Amino acid sequence: MKRVGILTSGGDCQGLNATIRAVGKTLYNHYGADNLEIIGIIDGYRGLIYGEYRRMKPDDFSGILTMGGTILGTSRQPFKLMRVVDENSVDKVESMKKNYKKLNLDCLVILGGNGTQKTANLLREEGLNVVSLPKTIDNDLWGTDKTFGFQSAVDIATNVIDCIHSTATSHGRVFIIEVMGHKVGWLTLYAGIAGGADIILIPEIPYDIDKVVKTIKARTERGKNFSILAVAEGAISKELAALPKKKKKAVIAEMKYPSISYKIADEIESATGQETRVTVPGHFQRGGSPDPYDRVLSTRFGVAAAQLIIDKDYGKMIAMRNNKVVAVPLEEIAGKLKTVPVDCEEIATARKIGISFGD
Numbered sequence: 006m007k008r009v010g011i012l013t014s015g016g017d018c019q020g021l022n023a024t025i026r027a028v029g030k031t032l033y034n035h036y037g038a039d040n041l042e043i044i045g046i047i048d049g050y051r052g053l054i055y056g057e058y059r060r061m062k063p064d065d066f067s068g069i070l071t072m073g074g075t076i077l078g079t080s081r082q083p084f085k086l087m088r089v090v091d092e093n094s095v096d097k098v099e100s101m102k103k104n105y106k107k108l109n110l111d112c113l114v115i116l117g118g119n120g121t122q123k124t125a126n127l128l129r130e131e132g133l134n135v136v137s138l139p140k141t142i143d144n145d146l147w148g149t150d151k152t153f154g155f156q157s158a159v160d161i162a163t164n165v166i167d168c169i170h171s172t173a174t175s176h177g178r179v180f181i182i183e184v185m186g187h188k189v190g191w192l193t194l195y196a197g198i199a200g201g202a203d204i205i206l207i208p209e210i211p212y213d214i215d216k217v218v219k220t221i222k223a224r225t226e227r228g229k230n231f232s233i234l235a236v237a238e239g240a241i242s243k244e245l246a247a248l249p250k251k252k253k254k255a256v257i258a259e260m261k262y263p264s265i266s267y268k269i270a271d272e273i274e275s276a277t278g279q280e281t282r283v284t285v286p287g288h289f290q291r292g293g294s295p296d297p298y299d300r301v302l303s304t305r306f307g308v309a310a311a312q313l314i315i316d317k318d319y320g321k322m323i324a325m326r327n328n329k330v331v332a333v334p335l336e337e338i339a340g341k342l343k344t345v346p347v348d349c350e351e352i353a354t355a356r357k358i359g360i361s362f363g364d
């Protein structure tokens with residue numbers, strides 16, 4: 006009997022169920038329902054720590070391709086606290102190892118983003134057989150060109166920018182659409198280009214508010230009565246970026262605005278006199294059905310992960326490189342963030358058609 010555990014961890018995204026489905030279907034097709042037991046771990050690593058799980062049946066992997074969220078539930082279990090004994094005096098790592106052994110697992114399939122991959126690597130170091138899959142709307146996982154969830158979130162954020170475009174034009178307003186991404190700007194960059202934003206602000210390129218204002222004024226002079234800004238949650242001004250880490254954190258914590266977009270809006274309105282509004286789609290970007298691209302990507306990834314299990318080729322994360330699905334050793338990718346290179350082709354392209362990055 007082959008026994009495989011599966012969990013989803015960290016912030017959810019589109020394509021989690023599509024990936025779970027592909028893993029389950031491939032394994033059942035290979036081993037047959039009588040020779041395989043899949044254990045669904047509830048709410049990510051928390052379920053593994055506290056021994057919360059359910060035995061799954063082949064039917065659980067049907068009818069979930071288009072379903073948003075995760076049928077297993079998820080939770081955030083910060084990597085930096087993994088070695089810290091929790092409020093119930095539980096040693097998390099020891100407890101996860103104990104439950105893995107108690108369930109008699111041959112392997113654990115882990116779907117998650119950056120923090121999740123770090124813990125997956127930790128479990129590998131602790132001797133567990135793990136196979137992981139890259140999920141996140143942020144597309145910030147090192148070692149893979151694409152994560153599932155990203156394209157669906159780009160679609161949603163682009164749709165928001167499209168809708169805002171028409172109302173911005175009618176009213177002659179400046180609009181900021183705040184796109185998810187605290188540390189990296191992939192989602193903002195792609196949605197910004199796709200939505201025809203005039204200005205894109207991402208964490209990797211600190212902005213100068215005077216340059217932002219100059220771009221808006223230049224548009225007004227050219228007879229454009231509106232401007233659209235795609236601003237990442239983690240967009241940062243040049244002055245703030247220049248501060249030491251601790252001081253920077255303190256300044257952000259003391260900011261009187263709900264988020265950076267509102268501060269930028271205030272500054273634009275004072276400098277231009279033009280009405281400036283903010284739209285924050287927030288978790289809307291992570292919800293609902295995966296788009297066709299993500300359904301295909303999730304299926305390709307899930308099938309490849311199942312193949313690693315069949316081959317007993319553990320300790321790896323499935324990744325996409327040059328449109329080929331590959332497996333990369335967890336120790337190569339864990340703990341590395343894939344930020345937007347400031348000299349990447351997408352940014353150069355955007356600049357060539359006149360999109361400003363506020364620098």
Ligand code: F6P
Nearest residue numbers: 016141142143185186187238291
């Ligand atoms: O990592 C995915 C993500 O959606 C980020 O883009 C966003 O900044 C963050 O999670 C939001 O986290 P939470 O769901 O915990 O509010």
